[in-house]
Amino acid sequence: MNLTPASAPASELVRLLRPYFPWIALSTVTGIGAGIATVALLATINQVLHRPGGLAGGLLLTFIGLCVVALVGRATSDMSNNVVGQRLVAQVRKSLALKILAAPIDALERYRMHRLMPVLTQDVDMISDVAFMLASTMIALAVSLGCLGYLAWLSPPLFGLLLGALLVGITVQSLAHARGISGFFKAREQEEALHKAYRGISEGAKELRMHRARRAKVYEQQVAHTVERIHDINRRAINIFVLASSFGSALFFLLIALILGWAAFRDTAPVVLSGFVLVLLFLKGPLDQVVAALPHLGRAKVAFERIGDLSARFATPEPHLDLHAPPATPVLHDAIELRGARYAFPAVEGAEPFVLGPVDLRIGRREIVFVVGDNGSGKTTLIKLLLGLYAPVDGELLLDGKAVTPQTRDDYRQLFTTVFSDFYLFEDLVAGEEGGHQALPETALPYLQRLEIAHKVSVKSGAFSTTDLSTGQRKRLALVHAYLEGRPVLVFDEWAADQDPAFRHLFYTELLPELRAKGHSLVVISHDDRYFHVADRIVHMKAGRIAQATEAPAPSLAA
Numbered sequence: 001m002n003l004t005p006a007s008a009p010a011s012e013l014v015r016l017l018r019p020y021f022p023w024i025a026l027s028t029v030t031g032i033g034a035g036i037a038t039v040a041l042l043a044t045i046n047q048v049l050h051r052p053g054g055l056a057g058g059l060l061l062t063f064i065g066l067c068v069v070a071l072v073g074r075a076t077s078d079m080s081n082n083v084v085g086q087r088l089v090a091q092v093r094k095s096l097a098l099k100i101l102a103a104p105i106d107a108l109e110r111y112r113m114h115r116l117m118p119v120l121t122q123d124v125d126m127i128s129d130v131a132f133m134l135a136s137t138m139i140a141l142a143v144s145l146g147c148l149g150y151l152a153w154l155s156p157p158l159f160g161l162l163l164g165a166l167l168v169g170i171t172v173q174s175l176a177h178a179r180g181i182s183g184f185f186k187a188r189e190q191e192e193a194l195h196k197a198y199r200g201i202s203e204g205a206k207e208l209r210m211h212r213a214r215r216a217k218v219y220e221q222q223v224a225h226t227v228e229r230i231h232d233i234n235r236r237a238i239n240i241f242v243l244a245s246s247f248g249s250a251l252f253f254l255l256i257a258l259i260l261g262w263a264a265f266r267d268t269a270p271v272v273l274s275g276f277v278l279v280l281l282f283l284k285g286p287l288d289q290v291v292a293a294l295p296h297l298g299r300a301k302v303a304f305e306r307i308g309d310l311s312a313r314f315a316t317p318e319p320h321l322d323l324h325a326p327p328a329t330p331v332l333h334d335a336i337e338l339r340g341a342r343y344a345f346p347a348v349e350g351a352e353p354f355v356l357g358p359v360d361l362r363i364g365r366r367e368i369v370f371v372v373g374d375n376g377s378g379k380t381t382l383i384k385l386l387l388g389l390y391a392p393v394d395g396e397l398l399l400d401g402k403a404v405t406p407q408t409r410d411d412y413r414q415l416f417t418t419v420f421s422d423f424y425l426f427e428d429l430v431a432g433e434e435g436g437h438q439a440l441p442e443t444a445l446p447y448l449q450r451l452e453i454a455h456k457v458s459v460k461s462g463a464f465s466t467t468d469l470s471t472g473q474r475k476r477l478a479l480v481h482a483y484l485e486g487r488p489v490l491v492f493d494e495w496a497a498d499q500d501p502a503f504r505h506l507f508y509t510e511l512l513p514e515l516r517a518k519g520h521s522l523v524v525i526s527h528d529d530r531y532f533h534v535a536d537r538i539v540h541m542k543a544g545r546i547a548q549a550t551e552a553p554a555p556s557l558a559a
């Protein structure tokens with residue numbers, strides 16, 4: 001599914017709904033059937049009111065038949081519409097998840113979490129809610145149209161009056177709708193600010209406990225202020241709809257007065273007059289229902305545009321990132337290499353854009369390479385290029401001398417196990433790939449013991465028993481993942497930064513050499529100059545360039 005930018009939600013909706021046209025047709029036909037039967041019921045009741053025999057004989061059968069058609073038609077229409085609505089929501093949810101899974105990492109990094117979450121939750125829920133009420137609204141619309149048809153047949157001049165009133169009502173509703181929707185758009189923009197504030201108060205909870213002034217500022221200026229703005233904007237927008245709806249009701253009663261006045265001056269048959277007023281009074285119910293649905297439809301429109309916007313931003317997925325590709329087990333025979341590779345972040349206002357490269361870097365088999373340098377010198381960016389997470393804007397990435405192409409990039413990435421400094425720890429161990437048969441308690445135990453967390457964590461049903469651990473312990477658990485996956489190249493971004501001195505020592509002096517001895521290549525971002533001697537080679541980064549690549553120094557006495 002490909003949602004296009006915000007400009008064309010209506011055509012987008014049509015495209016999304018296309019697979020469900022048979023269901024929509026069924027819903028429409030049965031809805032209209034129910035509408036016609038309801039109107040015919042009203043006509044029958046009107047006839048009975050003016051007939052000496054009352055509801056007897058053929059009229060009784062007609063009445064029962066129409067009741068059955070109205071009820072069955074309504075239920076069928078409701079259910080088929082519900083099928084469409086729920087399928088639509090499921091499709092949007094899956095499609096958004098797939099888009100996020102296939103989006104280039106730099107596009108995701110730019111989109112930001114506080115913008116992503118309201119779309120994935122609030123906007124999709126809004127569509128779900130509207131899908132739920134769409135069925136009854138459609139039936140109300142069908143009944144309204146049926147009633148109008150009947151009224152036109154019953155008395156064309158009275159229908160002329162009704163038409164005039166309807167035109168005024170529709171004009172007022174349209175104006176209100178336009179104003180209301182622009183309000184909903186403004187409110188939705190504020191929702192993103194609110195989400196950002198919510199992230200601040202949940203993720204920054206500790207910091208806020210420690211700083212009263214900031215706590216008050218975050219609450220007053222970010223949470224309360226934004227909530228109040230959303231409240232004001234939504235209240236005004238909904239009030240516009242309410243006022244328009246009240247105006248419609250007033251217009252309705254004015255119309256009935258006009259009709260009664262007209263009937264007093266013109267000779268109108270009682271059966272026509274009573275039928276007209278009866279149906280008109282009945283019509284108010286479904287019409288009110290349609291009008292009440294307008295704000296919800298307005299909000300759904302806003303939600304659709306947001307989903308469309310997100311979709312458009314991720315409209316260029318990484319090519320050949322197939323979810324169902326067979327497991328790849330790439331092998332490193334000789335080396336991975338960056339040759340003349342360059343990467344540039346998009347410029348941010350007020351800051352110089354960071355450019356990495358051009359860089360040449362070669363990581364051989366069974367080699368330990370340390371990447372070192374000042375904060376912000378480009379170590380992590382270099383690693384992301386090496387991992388194929390960022391695509392170089394110039395130069396190339398090679399595996400055993402062969403260029404990694406968009407077609408082979410995802411397979412290439414399966415060479416690596418990474419522990420980034422902002423790593424995410426998945427609790428479960430993935431079966432079906434390299435670690436499938438290994439996700440057993442007895443396989444994991446030696447690694448958990450080696451990393452001194454066996455007393456805290458075990459493997460149960462293919463998942464770690466807990467991840468509620470200290471930061472350093474969680475990093476050790478991430479390393480267990482790396483052991484279990486057994487991939488050829490391991491990449492650690494400041495892994496040892498959270499470890500105690502004894503374990504840090506163990507990591508550099510025992511674990512890394514052991515892993516190399518087992519055949520792994522290791523790329524380690526490190527600031528621990530006491531252990532630089534462990535590396536086979538040290539790559540110094542400076543302002544986005546490799547300043548020098550040196551052989552490892554001799555071990556210092558302190559180490």
Ligand SMILES: Nc1ncnc2c1ncn2[C@@H]1O[C@H](COP(=O)(O)OP(=O)(O)OP(=O)(O)O)[C@@H](O)[C@H]1O
Nearest residue numbers: 109345346354373374375376377378379380381382
């Ligand atoms: N997502 C991003 N968008 C824009 N610029 C970025 C982004 N990530 C990093 N940068 C820029 O790239 C530069 C290098 O960042 P990088 O994370 O590679 O540095 P580093 O050497 O790993 O630093 P540290 O030692 O602090 O982890 C930074 O100065 C930053 O301005």
